[in-house]
Amino acid sequence: MYQKITPPTTGEKVTFKNGEPIVPNNPIIPFIRGDGTGIDLWPATEKVLDAAIAASYGGQRQISWFKVYAGDEACELYGTYQYLPEDTTTAIREYGVAIKGPLTTPIGGGIRSLNVALRQIHDLYACVRPCKYYTGTPSPHKTPEKLDVIIYRENTEDIYLGIEWRQGTEIAEKLIHFLNTELIPATPEHGKKQIRLDSGIGIKPISKTGSQRLVRRAIFQALRLPKNKQMVTLVHKGNIMKYTEGAFRDWGYELTTTEFRNECVTERESWILGNKEKNPDLSLEDNAKMIEPGYDSLTPEKKAEICQEVEGVLNAIWETHGEGKWKEKIMVNDRIADSIFQQIQTRPDEYSILATMNLNGDYLSDAAAAMVGGLGMGPGANIGDECAIFEATHGTAPKHAGLDRVNPGSLILSGVMMLEYMGWQEAADLIKKGLSGAIANQEVTYDLARLMEPPVAPLKCSEFADAIIKHFDD
Numbered sequence: 001m002y003q004k005i006t007p008p009t010t011g012e013k014v015t016f017k018n019g020e021p022i023v024p025n026n027p028i029i030p031f032i033r034g035d036g037t038g039i040d041l042w043p044a045t046e047k048v049l050d051a052a053i054a055a056s057y058g059g060q061r062q063i064s065w066f067k068v069y070a071g072d073e074a075c076e077l078y079g080t081y082q083y084l085p086e087d088t089t090t091a092i093r094e095y096g097v098a099i100k101g102p103l104t105t106p107i108g109g110g111i112r113s114l115n116v117a118l119r120q121i122h123d124l125y126a127c128v129r130p131c132k133y134y135t136g137t138p139s140p141h142k143t144p145e146k147l148d149v150i151i152y153r154e155n156t157e158d159i160y161l162g163i164e165w166r167q168g169t170e171i172a173e174k175l176i177h178f179l180n181t182e183l184i185p186a187t188p189e190h191g192k193k194q195i196r197l198d199s200g201i202g203i204k205p206i207s208k209t210g211s212q213r214l215v216r217r218a219i220f221q222a223l224r225l226p227k228n229k230q231m232v233t234l235v236h237k238g239n240i241m242k243y244t245e246g247a248f249r250d251w252g253y254e255l256t257t258t259e260f261r262n263e264c265v266t267e268r269e270s271w272i273l274g275n276k277e278k279n280p281d282l283s284l285e286d287n288a289k290m291i292e293p294g295y296d297s298l299t300p301e302k303k304a305e306i307c308q309e310v311e312g313v314l315n316a317i318w319e320t321h322g323e324g325k326w327k328e329k330i331m332v333n334d335r336i337a338d339s340i341f342q343q344i345q346t347r348p349d350e351y352s353i354l355a356t357m358n359l360n361g362d363y364l365s366d367a368a369a370a371m372v373g374g375l376g377m378g379p380g381a382n383i384g385d386e387c388a389i390f391e392a393t394h395g396t397a398p399k400h401a402g403l404d405r406v407n408p409g410s411l412i413l414s415g416v417m418m419l420e421y422m423g424w425q426e427a428a429d430l431i432k433k434g435l436s437g438a439i440a441n442q443e444v445t446y447d448l449a450r451l452m453e454p455p456v457a458p459l460k461c462s463e464f465a466d467a468i469i470k471h472f473d474d
């Protein structure tokens with residue numbers, strides 16, 4: 001079955017039922033070491049995960065690690081340009097749950113991202129990146145403890161589908177000509193717009209299917225959170241990209257008000273209900289004026305539309321959501337992407353789950369991680385219905401590679417997410433305890449050490465792993 005790898009002789013496969021993993025006590029878990037700092041991060045992570053599992057289950061549970069290859073290491077074993085061998089994708093498909101270090105992607109040419117390829121090949125449509133503060137972690141932000149968000153990023157489409165054409169190629173020129181002469185003139189709203197002939201072209205597909213399955217997962221996650229965190233914010237740039245990013249928002253709301261009608265309320269619905277609760281005699285039009293700034297200067301048609309919206313909401317959900325019942329539901333709202341970058345800094349505690357498209361989520365997850373201590377503390381998971389791959393938010397950080405200095409917290413916490421996904425909560429909790437203990441004791445790697453006041457001497461990557469294990473016993 002495999003060309004150059006051999007699965008461990010002991011252990012069993014993780015299987016899936018209705019999108020949930022069924023995990024044996026001795027699962028075989030494929031891992032990719034990763035390029036760059038992967039060489040430092042992986043051994044530290046494996047050591048901490050194994051120690052926590054041993055301490056929590058006394059031999060009743062253990063992972064049989066299965067080394068598989070991608071990136072530079074794969075080329076060394078499989079030959080030139082064999083960045084993602086079939087052995088690797090077969091093993092991940094076969095064993096269901098995997099973990100990986102970062103992989104390099106060249107800029108402006110060369111191979112397409114292996115990280116993105118793995119997500120697309122295995123249809124891992126939800127990239128889940130929690131950004132949560134661990135007490136004592138130094139942060140550039142004044143109140144980092146107020147940020148506790150989980151980014152749910154669509155992981156398979158958007159510009160990451162990689163359908164683009166380089167400037168000057170025959171197809172790019174043909175496409176521009178076709179757009180300029182046929183499609184743009186045939187679309188009145190585009191007027192006399194033209195694409196410059198020396199442009200590169202990229203395609204940004206955002207589907208209803210991809211958007212709704214991501215938002216569905218985000219809402220299911222919200223249902224598992226404490227009441228005060230049951231919020232989902234749809235992040236988009238729909239004012240500018242109306243039919244891709246704007247559609248993402250609309251499809252999110254459509255799902256909210258159909259599949260999750262009983263569990264959710266939208267922010268706009270909550271205003272309509274709240275206005276009527278404060279003033280039961282409020283007319284439909286006065287309610288419409290209160291939810292729509294600038295109502296008075298709208299066209300009669302638009303005014304009628306908003307009045308209809310108010311009436312529709314009251315007719316549809318006053319019984320089930322009115323008289324304050326909506327306050328017990330999951331709040332679904334939306335924010336424009338640029339605004340959410342400032343909102344998480346100025347009003348961090350007002351957000352919980354941020355559901356995003358691929359590119360926005362990529363940007364936002366690095367920014368949010370920075371607020372709670374940096375990329376060294378940013379874990380992540382790529383989740384599908386029959387497979388999951390856990391990996392940190394950051395990349396290969398090449399300038400630090402092989403120096404045993406980067407923070408393995410990000411990959412270790414990705415391992416914690418994996419343990420939680422597997423239902424091994426005791427081991428996950430033990431690692432979080434050890435990590436918190438090490439940070440509180442100022443035993444940290446360079447990235448956190450330099451932010452501490454006064455700065456402390458940094459531990460090596462491997463020493464930080466040992467410190468986490470030591471603090472299991474706190």
Ligand SMILES: NC(=O)C1=CN([C@@H]2O[C@H](COP(=O)(O)OP(=O)(O)OC[C@H]3O[C@@H](n4cnc5c(N)ncnc54)[C@H](OP(=O)(O)O)[C@@H]3O)[C@@H](O)[C@H]2O)C=CC1
Pocket residue numbers: 037101102103104105106115374375376377391392393394395396397398399406407408410447
């Ligand atoms: N999923 C993946 O595998 C990803 C891969 N990549 C790829 O990684 C490569 C390098 O990308 P680059 O733009 O440098 O971004 P990186 O995320 O690799 O690194 C940027 C900076 O973040 C900080 N950092 C990253 N990881 C850690 C860590 N574990 N501990 C402490 N600090 C850390 C370092 O900052 P400082 O030096 O200031 O301390 C580092 O220089 C590219 O090829 C990119 O495509 C990028 C993102 C994700």
Ligand SMILES: O=C(O)CCC(=O)C(=O)O
Pocket residue numbers: 103104105113114115116362393395
């Ligand atoms: O694949 C890459 O090189 C970058 C991916 C990335 O930045 C991410 O997934 O956050």
Ligand SMILES: [Mg+2]
Pocket residue numbers: 362363366393
């Ligand atoms: Mg990124």
